[in-house]
C-alpha cells in the first residue's frame with residue numbers, strides 16, 4: 001500500500017508500507033532530488049560540457065512520482081536545453097496518486113500542464129512534452145532492459161540496496177553503464193562500498209560526494 005509521507009522539511013513523498021521504503025529522502029523530497037540528480041548530475045555535467053549544443057540524453061531508473069523528470073524539465077526550460085529523457089518503471093503510479101504530493105505547486109505551478117502530460121504520456125514511445133523536452137517512459141524492469149540509445153547522464157534512483165538488492169547487482173548496473181557515452185555521468189543517492197567497487201570494475205571513475213540533507217555521502221561516477 002502507498003501512503004502520503006511528510007518529510008522533515010515539510011515536503012511530501014510516498015511511503016510503500018509493504019517495503020517500509022519512501023520514494024525520496026525522509027528529510028526532504030524535492031531538496032534531495034535537486035541535490036543528487038539536478039546539481040550533482042545535470043548541472044555539474046553542463047559545467048563540464050559548456051559547449052555541448054546537442055540534445056542531452058538522460059536515462060532514469062525508477063520514474064516513480066516523476067519528480068526528477070519535472071525538475072529536469074524545469075531546468076531545460078530555464079536554461080534553454082534540449083533533453084531526451086528515458087525512464088524505466090514497472091509499477092506506474094496514477095496522476096491521482098501523485099497530485100496530493102503538491103510537487104508542481106512547490107516547484108512552479110506554471111509547469112502543471114507539462115507534469116500532467118508526463119503522467120498521461122503513452123508508454124514505450126517518445127512523447128514531446130515541451131518544445132525541447134521528449135519523454136520516453138519504458139514499462140520494463142531494469143533486469144530486462146537493453147538500451148537502444150547512448151546517454152550523457154544516468155539518474156540511478158531505484159529503491160535502496162537493502163530493500164531491492166537485486167537492482168544494485170553488477171549485472172543490472174552494467175545495463176546502465178553500457179549505455180553511457182565517454183564522459184557521461186552516473187549519479188545516485190547511495191554510497192554503498194560494493195556499488196563503488198562495481199562501478200570501478202565496470203571501468204568508471206568513481207567519486208564520493210557529500211550526501212544530501214545530512215546523509216554522509218553519495219556516489220557519482222564518470223565513464224572513461
Ligand SMILES: C[S@@+](CC[C@H](N)C(=O)[O-])C[C@H]1O[C@@H](n2cnc3c(N)ncnc32)[C@H](O)[C@@H]1O
Nearest residue numbers: 062063064065066067068091141142157158159
Ligand atoms: C526511489 S523510487 C523512484 C523515485 C522517482 N525517481 C521520483 O522522482 O519520484 C524507485 C522506483 O523504482 C521502481 N522500480 C521498482 N522495481 C523496478 C525495476 N525492477 N525496474 C525498474 N523500476 C523499478 C519503483 O516502482 C519506484 O517507482
